Amino acid sequence: MADAVHTPSTPTPEPGPAPAGAEGAPRARRPGAGRPPLRHRLGDYWYAWAMIAPVVAVITVIIGWPLVRGVYLSLTDADESNVERRIGVNTIEATYEFVGLENYKDILTDNTFWDRLGWTVLWTVACVGITFCIGLGLANMLNRAFRGRTLYRMALILPWAIPAFVSIFAWRMLFNERNGILNGMLEKGGIEGIAWLSDPTWAKIAVIGVNVWLGVPFMLIAMLGALQSIPAEQYEAAEMDGANPWQRFRNITLPGVRPVAMTVVLLSTIWTFNMFPVIFLLTRGGPAGSTDILVTEAYRLAFIASPRDFASSAAWGVLILLLLVLFAIAYRRALRRQGEVW
Amino acid sequence: MATDTTRVDGSEPLPVPGPARPAGGGRDAGRPRRVRRRGERGPLASFGLHATLLVAAVIAVFPPLWLLVTSFKPKSETFSLSLIADFTTDNYDHVINNTAFLTWFGNSVLIVAITTVIGVLISSTTGYALSRFRFPGMRSLMWTLLITQMFPMAVLIVPLYNLMARYGLLNQPVALIVTYLTIAVPFCAWMMKGFFDTIPISIDESGRVDGLNPFGTFWRLIMPLARPGLAVTGFYTFVTAWAEVAYATAFMTGEDNLTLAGGLQTFVNQHTQDWHLMTAAAVLIAVPATLVFGYAQRHLQSGLTAGATKS
Numbered sequence: 001m002a003d004a005v006h007t008p009s010t011p012t013p014e015p016g017p018a019p020a021g022a023e024g025a026p027r028a029r030r031p032g033a034g035r036p037p038l039r040h041r042l043g044d045y046w047y048a049w050a051m052i053a054p055v056v057a058v059i060t061v062i063i064g065w066p067l068v069r070g071v072y073l074s075l076t077d078a079d080e081s082n083v084e085r086r087i088g089v090n091t092i093e094a095t096y097e098f099v100g101l102e103n104y105k106d107i108l109t110d111n112t113f114w115d116r117l118g119w120t121v122l123w124t125v126a127c128v129g130i131t132f133c134i135g136l137g138l139a140n141m142l143n144r145a146f147r148g149r150t151l152y153r154m155a156l157i158l159p160w161a162i163p164a165f166v167s168i169f170a171w172r173m174l175f176n177e178r179n180g181i182l183n184g185m186l187e188k189g190g191i192e193g194i195a196w197l198s199d200p201t202w203a204k205i206a207v208i209g210v211n212v213w214l215g216v217p218f219m220l221i222a223m224l225g226a227l228q229s230i231p232a233e234q235y236e237a238a239e240m241d242g243a244n245p246w247q248r249f250r251n252i253t254l255p256g257v258r259p260v261a262m263t264v265v266l267l268s269t270i271w272t273f274n275m276f277p278v279i280f281l282l283t284r285g286g287p288a289g290s291t292d293i294l295v296t297e298a299y300r301l302a303f304i305a306s307p308r309d310f311a312s313s314a315a316w317g318v319l320i321l322l323l324l325v326l327f328a329i330a331y332r333r334a335l336r337r338q339g340e341v342w
Numbered sequence: 343m344a345t346d347t348t349r350v351d352g353s354e355p356l357p358v359p360g361p362a363r364p365a366g367g368g369r370d371a372g373r374p375r376r377v378r379r380r381g382e383r384g385p386l387a388s389f390g391l392h393a394t395l396l397v398a399a400v401i402a403v404f405p406p407l408w409l410l411v412t413s414f415k416p417k418s419e420t421f422s423l424s425l426i427a428d429f430t431t432d433n434y435d436h437v438i439n440n441t442a443f444l445t446w447f448g449n450s451v452l453i454v455a456i457t458t459v460i461g462v463l464i465s466s467t468t469g470y471a472l473s474r475f476r477f478p479g480m481r482s483l484m485w486t487l488l489i490t491q492m493f494p495m496a497v498l499i500v501p502l503y504n505l506m507a508r509y510g511l512l513n514q515p516v517a518l519i520v521t522y523l524t525i526a527v528p529f530c531a532w533m534m535k536g537f538f539d540t541i542p543i544s545i546d547e548s549g550r551v552d553g554l555n556p557f558g559t560f561w562r563l564i565m566p567l568a569r570p571g572l573a574v575t576g577f578y579t580f581v582t583a584w585a586e587v588a589y590a591t592a593f594m595t596g597e598d599n600l601t602l603a604g605g606l607q608t609f610v611n612q613h614t615q616d617w618h619l620m621t622a623a624a625v626l627i628a629v630p631a632t633l634v635f636g637y638a639q640r641h642l643q644s645g646l647t648a649g650a651t652k653s
Contacts, residue, residue, distance in 0.1 A: 045475075045477045045478065047475065047555070048471040048474075048475035048477040049471075049477065050557075051467040051468060051471035051556075051557075051560075052467070052468045054463075054467065055464050055468040055487075055527055055528075055531055056483070058464065058523055058524065059486060059490060059524075059527075059528070062502075062520055062521070063493065063498065063524050066498050066501040066502050066505060067493070067497060067498065069501035070497050070500060070501040073500060073501060073504070083504055084504075084507075084508055138395070138398055141394065141395055142395075146388075146391070146392075148392075152395045152396075152398075152399055155402055155403050156395075156398060156399055156402050157402075157639065158632075159402050159405075159406075160635070161631065161632045161635035161636070161639070162406050162628045163581070163584055163585035163602075163603075163627060163628060163631050164587075165585055165587050165603050165606060166406075166409070166585075166624045166627050166628045167406060169610065169624055170405040170408065170624065171405055172610070173408070173409070173421075173617060174405060174408065176421065179421035180421070181408065181421075181423060184421075184423045185423070188423075213401070213402070213405075216402070267491070270491060273494070274494040274495065274496070276495060276587060276588045277585075277587040280587060280588070281587065281607070294494075294496070295494050295495065295496045298494075298496035298499075299495075299496060299588060299592070302499065302500050302503070303503075303591075303592045310500050310504065313496070313499075314497075314500045316496060317494060317497035317498070317500065318497060320494045320497065321492070321494060321497045324494065325489070325492070328488075328489070328492060
C-alpha cells in the first residue's frame with residue numbers, strides 16, 4: 001500500500017480532479033494533455049516523479065514500515081518485558097513470539113472493546129453533528145453585513161487560535177469540582193455543584209462539550225467560505241419567486257455548501273474518532289474508563305498500563321484502522337450514489 | 343457550559359438573510375407598517391442575531407480569558423470568582439525562573455520550525471505535481487495521501503516507539519520531527535494540490551515557453567502565487583507540531599526533553615496541583631500560537647475552501 005506509487009497503473013487520461021484547461025485543444029508543450037510525443041511524456045513523468053519522491057519516501061519509510069511492523073506486533077505477545085531494549089550499553093534481544101490472532105480473539109470476546117466502541121461512535125456522532133449545526137448556524141449569521149461582524153468573527157475563532165491542550169487545561173479549571181468557576185456559579189444560584197469530571201455521565205457531557213467548543217471555529221470558517229461562494233443572484237431569484245427564508249435555506253444554501261460540507265464532515269469525523277488530547281487531558285479516560293475512546297484505550301495499554309502491553313495496543317490500533325477504512329469506503333459509496341465523483 | 347452550547351443552536355431557528363425572521367416565537371411581533379427593503383432586518387431579528395452571536399462569542403472567549411485573568415492572581419486567589427483583586431506577576435516569575443519552562447519552549451520551537459519548513463517544502467512539490475502532471479501512480483498516490491490522514495496515532499505509535507527505542511532516538515527532537523511529518527505531510531500535500539488547481543495553467547505554460555523547466559516554473563512562478571496556500575499549510579503544520587500531545591508525552595520523558603505539551607502536564611497531575619503556575623505557563627504557550635494564527639488567519643478562509651473544494 002505504501003509503495004503504491006510504483007504500481008504501474010495506466011496513466012488515466014480521464015478528466016479527474018484536474019486543473020481546468022488541462023483538457024482541450026492539444027498543444028505541443030502542454031503537460032499531460034492529449035498525446036504529446038513519448039519523449040515529452042517521459043520527461044514529464046520524470047519531473048513529476050522527482051517532485052513526489054520526498055513525500056513517497058516519507059510515506060514509505062515512516063508510515064508504511066511502522067504500519068507493517070505494527071500489524072506484525074499485533075500478532076505477537078510483545079510487552080515491556082520481552083521487546084528489544086537497552087540497559088546501559090547492553091542490548092537485550094527481543095524474545096517475544098508469534099501468537100497469531102490470539103490478541104484479536106481476546107479483544108473481540110471482551111466487553112471492554114464493545115463498550116469503548118459504542119461510546120466512541122456516540123462521541124463521534126454527537127461531536128460532529130453538534131459542531132456542524134453550530135458552525136453552519138453561526139456562519140449563516142456572519143455571512144452578511146452588520147456592525148461588529150469582524151469582532152464577532154475574531155472572538156468566535158479564538159478557540160482555534162489557542163493550542164488545544166492549553167484550552168483543555170483551562171476547561172479543567174472551570175470544571176474543577178470543589179472550587180471551579182462553573183460550580184461556583186451554580187452554588188451562587190443555589191444549585192448544588194455538579195461532579196463534572198468524576199461522574200460518568202457528566203464526564204461524557206463535559207468531554208463532548210469541550211470538543212465541540214474546540215471544533216466549531218474550523219467548521220465556522222469552512223462553512224463561511226462555502227456560503228460566500230454561493231452567488232447572491234440565486235437568493236435574489238428565489239426571493240422574486242416568493243420563496244420564504246426556510247425554503248431559501250433548504251434549496252439554495254444547503255446544496256450550495258454541500259461539496260465543502262462533505263469534505264469537512266468526513267475530515268471531522270476521522271479527527272474526532274481519533275481525538276486523543278481532549279479525553280486524555282480532561283478525564284484521563286476516567287472515571288473508571290467510562291470516557292475512554294478506542295484511541296485513548298490503545299494508548300493506555302501501551303504507555304500507562306503496567307506492564308506495558310505493546311501487542312494488545314497494536315491490535316487495538318489495527319482494529320481502529322479497519323473501522324476507519326470501512327467507514328471511508330461506506331462514505332465514498334454514499335457519495336457515489338449521489339453522483340459525486342471520487 | 344456544555345449544555346449551554348447546545349442550547350445556542352438547539353432552540354434557534356437557522357437565520358437566513360432576508361426580511362425579519364420571527365425571533366423567539368412572537369410571529370409578526372411589532373412589525374412596522376412600513377414595508378422594509380429587501381434584505382433589511384427588523385429590530386427583533388437584529389436583536390436575535392446579535393444576542394445569539396454575543397452568547398456564542400462569550401462562550402468562545404471565556405475559558406482562555408479566565409486563564410489569562412487567573413494567571414495574574416496570587417496562588418491563594420486562583421479559584422476565587424472575582425476578577426483580579428491584587429495584581430501580581432509572581433506566577434510568571436516562578437515559571438520562567440524556577441522551572442524548565444524555557445527549555446521546553448526551546449524544544450518546541452526547534453521541533454516546530456524544522457517540521458514546518460520540511461513539511462511545507464515537500465508537500466508543496468507534491469501538490470504541484472499532482473495538480474499539473476498526469477503520471478502513472480498519480481491516483482494511487484492521491485488515495486494514499488487521503489488514507490494516511492485516517493491513520494490513527496494508535497496504529498503507528500507503538501511500532502514507532504519501538505523503532506525509536508531500538509535506534510536510541512527516544513528523547514531526541516528528531517523522533518518528534520519525523521513523527522510530525524507523518525501527520526502533516528499527507529494533509530498539506532492534499533491542500534496544496536487544491537491551491538495549485540486554482541492557479542491558471544496558462545502561467546505555467548508561459549513559463550515553459552520562456553524556457554523554464556518544470557522545477558523553475560514551480561519555484562519562480564507558482565510558489566510566489568501560492569503564498570496563501572503556503573500560509574495555510576505552514577500554519578497547519580505549526581499547529582500540529584505545537585499542540586501535539588500523544589507522541590510528545592510518550593516519546594519524551596526526561597524533564598529537559600519535554601515539549602510544551604508535555605511540560606504543561608507537569609504542573610497539574612496526580613502528584614501536584616499547581617494551578618496558578620499552570621495558568622501562567624499556559625498563557626506563555628498560547629500567546630505565540632495566537633500571534634502566528636493571527637498572521638495566518640487572513641488566508642485561512644480562502645485557503646480552506648480552495649483546498650476543500652474540487653474544481
